[in-house]
Amino acid sequence: MDVRILWFHKLQIFSGHRPPRNWLLLCVVSVFVLVALLNSFSSGAFNTLTTSVKPEVYTNYRRLKEHTETDYIELKTISSGASDPKQIRLCGKEREDYVPCYNVSANLLLGFKDGEEFDRHCEVSQDQPYCLVRPPRDYKTPLSWPVGRDVIWNANVKISKDQFLSSGSMTKRLMLLEENQISFHSDDGLIFDDVKDHSRQVAEMIGLGSDADFWHAGVRTVLDIGCGFGSFGAHLLSLKLMVVCMAAYELTGSQVQLSLERGLPAVLGNLISRKLPFPSLSYDMIHCAQCGVSWDQKDGMLLIEVNRILKPGGYFVLHGTSLSTKEGSMIEGFVPKICWTLIGRQEETFIWQKTTDSQCYSSSTQGVIPPCREENEDIRSYYEPLASCVDATTSKRWVPIQNKSSNSQITPADLEIHGVNQDEFFEDFESSRSALRNYWSLLTPLIFSDHPKRPADEDPLPPYNMIRNVMDMNARFGGFNSAFLEAGKSAWVMNVVPVNERTTLPLILDQGFIGILHDWCEPFPTYPRTYDMLHANGLLSHLTSEGCSITNLFLEMDRILRPEGWVVLSDKLGAIENARAITTQIRWEARVIELENGSQRMLVCQKPFVRK
Numbered sequence: 001m002d003v004r005i006l007w008f009h010k011l012q013i014f015s016g017h018r019p020p021r022n023w024l025l026l027c028v029v030s031v032f033v034l035v036a037l038l039n040s041f042s043s044g045a046f047n048t049l050t051t052s053v054k055p056e057v058y059t060n061y062r063r064l065k066e067h068t069e070t071d072y073i074e075l076k077t078i079s080s081g082a083s084d085p086k087q088i089r090l091c092g093k094e095r096e097d098y099v100p101c102y103n104v105s106a107n108l109l110l111g112f113k114d115g116e117e118f119d120r121h122c123e124v125s126q127d128q129p130y131c132l133v134r135p136p137r138d139y140k141t142p143l144s145w146p147v148g149r150d151v152i153w154n155a156n157v158k159i160s161k162d163q164f165l166s167s168g169s170m171t172k173r174l175m176l177l178e179e180n181q182i183s184f185h186s187d188d189g190l191i192f193d194d195v196k197d198h199s200r201q202v203a204e205m206i207g208l209g210s211d212a213d214f215w216h217a218g219v220r221t222v223l224d225i226g227c228g229f230g231s232f233g234a235h236l237l238s239l240k241l242m243v244v245c246m247a248a249y250e251l252t253g254s255q256v257q258l259s260l261e262r263g264l265p266a267v268l269g270n271l272i273s274r275k276l277p278f279p280s281l282s283y284d285m286i287h288c289a290q291c292g293v294s295w296d297q298k299d300g301m302l303l304i305e306v307n308r309i310l311k312p313g314g315y316f317v318l319h320g321t322s323l324s325t326k327e328g329s330m331i332e333g334f335v336p337k338i339c340w341t342l343i344g345r346q347e348e349t350f351i352w353q354k355t356t357d358s359q360c361y362s363s364s365t366q367g368v369i370p371p372c373r374e375e376n377e378d379i380r381s382y383y384e385p386l387a388s389c390v391d392a393t394t395s396k397r398w399v400p401i402q403n404k405s406s407n408s409q410i411t412p413a414d415l416e417i418h419g420v421n422q423d424e425f426f427e428d429f430e431s432s433r434s435a436l437r438n439y440w441s442l443l444t445p446l447i448f449s450d451h452p453k454r455p456a457d458e459d460p461l462p463p464y465n466m467i468r469n470v471m472d473m474n475a476r477f478g479g480f481n482s483a484f485l486e487a488g489k490s491a492w493v494m495n496v497v498p499v500n501e502r503t504t505l506p507l508i509l510d511q512g513f514i515g516i517l518h519d520w521c522e523p524f525p526t527y528p529r530t531y532d533m534l535h536a537n538g539l540l541s542h543l544t545s546e547g548c549s550i551t552n553l554f555l556e557m558d559r560i561l562r563p564e565g566w567v568v569l570s571d572k573l574g575a576i577e578n579a580r581a582i583t584t585q586i587r588w589e590a591r592v593i594e595l596e597n598g599s600q601r602m603l604v605c606q607k608p609f610v611r612k
Contacts, residue, residue: 528560
C-alpha cells in the first residue's frame with residue numbers, strides 16, 4: 001500500500017468529529033503535510049538519508065540544527081494529528097542528582113537491615129518520577145581530555161565543603177581550585193606520585209619490573225572496589241588497562257559520580273548481601289585500598305564473591321589493613337579455603353593469587369566450601385543473594401590469565417570455548433565497523449574532539465561535543481567496542497548485555513573490554529549526566545517484546561546522558577518511528593537515517609543543553 005495513502009488515512013482517523021473551526025485548521029495543515037510528503041518522496045523516502053548521500057550534508061553543524069528543527073515541527077504535526085504531544089515535565093531541583101532504586105529510608109521501613117538497606121532494591125522501589133532530571137543551574141560541559149581527567153567543574157557534582165580536603169586516603173584526595181573547579185592532581189605532584197608509587201609497588205610484588213608490564217603479565221581488566229575518586233584507575237587507564245571503579249551509593253561526595261565526571265569507568269555496586277552484576281571469571285585483578293568493605297562479615301561470602309569474579313591466576317590486592325586485626329586474621333585463615341596464596345606483603349599492602357588449578361576446590365586439602373550446582377552461572381549473578389559455594393570450577397572458560405597471548409585478538413578456539421559461531425561474531429564486528437565508517441562519518445566532525453578537520457566556521461561552540469565515554473546498551477559480542485578501537489577513538493565503551501538476551505558478556509570481558517549485566521526494564525546503576533553517548537542496536541524491539549515501557553527507557557536514557565550528549569539507535573522501522581515520537585516529548589533533537597537494510601533505520605539524537 002502506498003505510504004502516502006497510509007498517512008492520509010491516519011490524518012482522517014486523528015481528525016474524528018471536531019468543530020468546524022478545527023476541521024478548517026486540520027485541512028490546512030493536511031494540505032501542507034501532503035505537499036511536504038510528496039516533495040520528500042520525489043527525492044527519497046520520508047526525509048531519510050541513504051549511504052549514497054554525500055558526507056558534506058552533515059559537515060555543517062548549523063545545517064544539522066536546521067534539519068532537526070524542521071523534522072521536529074513536521075513530526076509534531078503528523079504524529080499527533082495537528083496537535084502537540086504532551087511534553088514531559090522537568091523534575092524539581094531536589095532530583096538533580098537522583099538515582100533510582102537507592103532509597104535507604106524506604107528500605108528501612110520495608111525491613112531491610114544489616115547493611116541491606118544500602119543495597120539496590122529496584123524490586124520494591126516506587127519513587128521513580130515521570131519527569132526529566134534537570135542539571136544543576138550552574139552546570140558546565142566537562143573539560144575535554146586529558147585536562148578533564150584531572151580537573152572537573154565543582155557545580156557538576158554534589159559535594160560538601162567538608163569533603164574538599166587535600167589529605168586523606170591515597171585514592172581519595174581532591175583540591176578546590178578557584179572556587180569553581182576540583183583538581184585531583186596537585187601542582188606539587190604528591191597525589192599523582194602516591195598513586196604511581198602504589199601501582200609500581202603492586203607490580204613489583206607480583207614479580208614484574210614495572211607497572212608497564214601489567215598487560216604482558218595477563219592483567220588487562222581491573223575492578224577497583226571503593227575506588228576513592230578514581231585516581232588509581234586513571235593511572236592504569238594511561239597504561240592501557242581497563243579499570244572499573246565500583247563503590248556504594250552516596251548522597252554527597254560520591255566516588256562513582258566524581259569518577260564518571262572525570263570521564264573514568266565507574267558503576268554503583270555494593271558488596272553487602274548480593275552478587276555483583278558480572279559473570280564468573282570476569283577480572284584479572286581486584287583492588288581494594290581502604291575500600292570500606294568488612295571482609296570478616298557474612299561468614300566469608302564476600303571473599304567467595306570476589307573469588308567468583310576473579311579469573312584463574314588473578315590477583316586480589318588489599319591495601320590499608322593489617323593481618324594482626326580481627327579482620328586480617330579472618331582473611332588469613334579463610335583464603336586457603338578458596339585456594340588463594342599470599343604472594344606479596346609490604347607494610348599495609350597484601351596480594352593473594354587465585355589458583356590456576358580448578359581441581360584444588362575438590363581436593364582433600366580444601367574441600368570445606370562446596371562447589372555450586374551446575375546451572376547458568378551468569379544469569380544467577382544478576383543481583384542474586386550471596387552464595388556460600390564456589391562457582392565456575394568446571395567452566396570451559398577456566399583459563400589462567402598467564403596463558404593469554406600478548407594481544408587481545410579472539411581466536412577460533414576462544415569462540416569455541418564461549419560457544420559462539422565465528423560467522424556471527426565477525427558479522428557483529430563488520431556491521432559495527434560499517435556503521436562507523438559509512439554512516440557515522442557524517443557525524444564525526446561534530447562529536448569527536450580528536451577529529452583532524454575542524455574548521456572554525458563549521459564547528460559548534462566549544463567544547464565541540466567531545467566524546468569520552470560511550471554506553472553500548474545492547475553490546476552483543478562487543479563488535480561496537482572493537483570498531484571504536486580500530487577507528488582510533490580515545491573513548492572507552494561500557495558494554496551492557498541485557499539479562500534476558502544471549503549471555504555474551506564473558507566473551508566481551510575476555511577481549512579485555514569492560515561490561516555489565518543489566519535489565520533495561522529497570523534503571524541503570526549510575527548517577528545523572530554520566531555518559532557522553534548512548535548506542536543500541538535492536539534494543540527497542542527486544543524491550544517491546546519483553547513488555548517494558550519504551551517511554552520509561554527514554555526517561556532513563558535522558559537521566560544518564562549529559563547535556564549535549566548523543567544517542568544513536570538502530571532498529572526496525574516501527575520501533576524507530578515510535579522512538580522518534582518520544583524524542584519530541586523529551587525535547588531531543590532527532591533525525592532518522594535510512595540504512596542499507598530497507599527494514600532498518602538509525603535514529604540520531606542530541607540532548608539539548610538547556611530545556612525549558
